[in-house]
Amino acid sequence: MSTLEFVGFTAAVLLLYYLVPRRAQSAVLLAANVFYCLSAGLLCLLSVIGVTTAAFCSSVKIERAAAKEHATPQERAVTKEHATPQERAVTKERATPQERKKSRRTLVFGLVFTLSSLVLVKLFSLLESASVLFRESEGGTLGLAFYSLSASGYLIDLYRGKIRREKSFLKLFIFVGFFPCIRLGPISRYSQLSPQLNKPHAPVWENIVSGAIRMLWGYFKKLVVADTALVAVRAIVAEPQKYGGGYIFFLIILYSVAIYADFTGGIDIALGASRMLDISLAENFDRPFSSESVREYWKRWHITLGAYFTDYVFYPLSISRPMRAISKRLRKSKYKKIGKKMPVYIALVFTWFLTGAWHGLSPNFILWGLSNAAVIIAAQELSPLSARFHQKHPTVNNNAVWRLFCVVRTFLIIGAIRIFDLWGNALTTPRAIASIFFDARGWKDLFGGGFLSLGLSLPEWIALAVGVALIFAVSKLDFKKDGKMRNIVTRRPLLTMLVIVALVSATAIFGSYGVGFDESSFIYSQF
Amino acid sequence: MNELVKILSSMHPEIDFSVHHDLLDEGILDSIDIVTLVGEIDEVYGIQVPLEEITPENFSSVEAIYQMIERLRGQ
Numbered sequence: 001m002s003t004l005e006f007v008g009f010t011a012a013v014l015l016l017y018y019l020v021p022r023r024a025q026s027a028v029l030l031a032a033n034v035f036y037c038l039s040a041g042l043l044c045l046l047s048v049i050g051v052t053t054a055a056f057c058s059s060v061k062i063e064r065a066a067a068k069e070h071a072t073p074q075e076r077a078v079t080k081e082h083a084t085p086q087e088r089a090v091t092k093e094r095a096t097p098q099e100r101k102k103s104r105r106t107l108v109f110g111l112v113f114t115l116s117s118l119v120l121v122k123l124f125s126l127l128e129s130a131s132v133l134f135r136e137s138e139g140g141t142l143g144l145a146f147y148s149l150s151a152s153g154y155l156i157d158l159y160r161g162k163i164r165r166e167k168s169f170l171k172l173f174i175f176v177g178f179f180p181c182i183r184l185g186p187i188s189r190y191s192q193l194s195p196q197l198n199k200p201h202a203p204v205w206e207n208i209v210s211g212a213i214r215m216l217w218g219y220f221k222k223l224v225v226a227d228t229a230l231v232a233v234r235a236i237v238a239e240p241q242k243y244g245g246g247y248i249f250f251l252i253i254l255y256s257v258a259i260y261a262d263f264t265g266g267i268d269i270a271l272g273a274s275r276m277l278d279i280s281l282a283e284n285f286d287r288p289f290s291s292e293s294v295r296e297y298w299k300r301w302h303i304t305l306g307a308y309f310t311d312y313v314f315y316p317l318s319i320s321r322p323m324r325a326i327s328k329r330l331r332k333s334k335y336k337k338i339g340k341k342m343p344v345y346i347a348l349v350f351t352w353f354l355t356g357a358w359h360g361l362s363p364n365f366i367l368w369g370l371s372n373a374a375v376i377i378a379a380q381e382l383s384p385l386s387a388r389f390h391q392k393h394p395t396v397n398n399n400a401v402w403r404l405f406c407v408v409r410t411f412l413i414i415g416a417i418r419i420f421d422l423w424g425n426a427l428t429t430p431r432a433i434a435s436i437f438f439d440a441r442g443w444k445d446l447f448g449g450g451f452l453s454l455g456l457s458l459p460e461w462i463a464l465a466v467g468v469a470l471i472f473a474v475s476k477l478d479f480k481k482d483g484k485m486r487n488i489v490t491r492r493p494l495l496t497m498l499v500i501v502a503l504v505s506a507t508a509i510f511g512s513y514g515v516g517f518d519e520s521s522f523i524y525s526q527f
Numbered sequence: 528m529n530e531l532v533k534i535l536s537s538m539h540p541e542i543d544f545s546v547h548h549d550l551l552d553e554g555i556l557d558s559i560d561i562v563t564l565v566g567e568i569d570e571v572y573g574i575q576v577p578l579e580e581i582t583p584e585n586f587s588s589v590e591a592i593y594q595m596i597e598r599l600r601g602q
Contacts, residue, residue, distance in 0.1 A: 160579060161579075295557065314558055318562040319562065319577075319578060319581070324569065327566060331570060340567075343562060344559055376559075380559070387540050
């Protein structure tokens with residue numbers, strides 16, 4: 001679906017959604033999901049139905065097994081959503097070891113069933129180019145990496161007794177295939193999204209206006225900033241021998257800008273569309289480039305994916321029985337320090353390996369994931385040094401220059417790791433990064449006006465710089481958290497009109513159009 | 528409680544834990560800290576914190592963590 005088609009489609013859904021009787025709104029969402037998936041191809045619809053079917057069938061068994069594990073029917077009433085951890089812990093004791101084993105086996109079977117298509121697609125993608133710039137976005141597998149995680153999260157929450165089973169297949173389909181989230185997420189939790197999908201919604205003018213503005217803002221980021229920056233990114237990546245030194249440093253900045261504008265733009269479109277439907281999705285970003293450490297950055301970037309891996313992989317693995325046993329044994333030996341750190345580090349490496357694999361199974365994505373783990377572990381190991389430094393200089397943390405240094409350092413480290421995305425050959429990235437320090441010719445060439453040979457004219461570079469400055473200014477205002485700012489824009493009709501006209505005009509004049517610049521060209525929709 | 532504050536202070540010497548009451552929302556504790564803390568609780572108090580107890584409510588403040596320890600100790 002192209003940009004204009006998606007805008008038209010969302011408007012049509014909105015009209016129908018608020019015109020039909022409230023109890024029929026779910027049916028509109030169902031039809032919208034089916035239509036949206038079909039627009040990407042029959043295979044896409046079949047894939048969403050397949051994942052929903054897998055989750056639905058597994059959920060019956062998981063609920064039965066989990067009920068045995070958790071409690072008697074009377075106690076089950078309190079083990080669900082509103083149960084306190086005490087209540088859950090007490091009831092869990094009632095399961096026999098065999099029942100627990102069976103319950104776990106049922107969950108594993110359900111997860112394999114639900115995630116198998118994603119794993120198969122990742123395996124087949126090994127045959128394609130491993131660079132995000134040159135991969136084809138397959139209609140049939142569109143968004144599989146996002147909605148299959150939502151579906152598997154539903155099963156794990158069901159197993160843990162946090163939610164009740166969805167007894168209606170169609171309602172589960174509406175949740176798994178909720179059209180604004182299909183392409184790029186955010187990865188939704190059943191307990192947060194499903195109640196909203198099943199309740200009636202009255203039209204709220206403020207939601208419709210702020211949702212529309214957020215969608216337009218998303219398109220501005222995507223079409224004006226991301227797609228323009230990607231032209232220069234592609235030019236550098238296509239000829240790594242020609243463009244070394246300063247070009248690679250420039251690439252790190254440029255690709256960071258491009259992927260931020262691309263992904264946050266896509267998420268703004270998704271969150272804006274669902275806000276218009278009076279449905280709140282989880283925020284996926286919290287000004288990640290203001291992070292002062294890599295660890296902090298990953299709490300602010302792609303929040304829903306990070307939360308998924310933390311809740312469903314990192315915690316269960318790091319406090320699993322075998323991990324605790326090994327850690328305990330090491331703590332009692334002369335390797336006490338290793339015993340303390342081991343569960344965290346092993347779980348970190350495994351979680352980041354999986355996060356890399358989620359992006360793609362090719363070596364460059366795996367190396368990207370492991371590099372993140374390595375940086376986080378290195379920072380953790382250097383923390384005593386850092387603590388000593390801060391003890392000596394207790395006021396440094398309040399120093400604006402020091403904090404800016406930390407922000408720039410984090411931006412560059414993350415950016416340098418991120419360019420693993422760009423070359424299928426994983427060895428090209430370290431070679432390119434090394435050239436920053438050794439290729440003086442590249443620096444000289446870049447500052448001699450070489451950036452004009454990257455496919456963008458001077459006015460296009462200026463438009464890009466203005467777009468980046470605008471994104472920076474808006475992120476500083478932080479509309480998401482500051483309701484006051486949002487109200488100022490949405491409650492003054494003249495200002496609302498002005499913002500809408502400005503965004504539409506800027507996107508129309510400076511946006512990138514043509515073949516390939518449709519919705520499916522989001523970088524993250526390839527994962 | 529003092530032991531717990533000692534553990535937390537060894538993890539974040541720069542933080543005064545008597546002042547901060549929203550450790551997660553303020554970004555003081557993250558998942559790595561929580562797993563480290565769970566290991567320390569196991570060692571110091573001899574209590575294994577189960578997975579279902581790892582919730583934002585249980586790790587939001589020193590008091591909440593201590594209440595969880597007391598509760599698990601009573602079981």
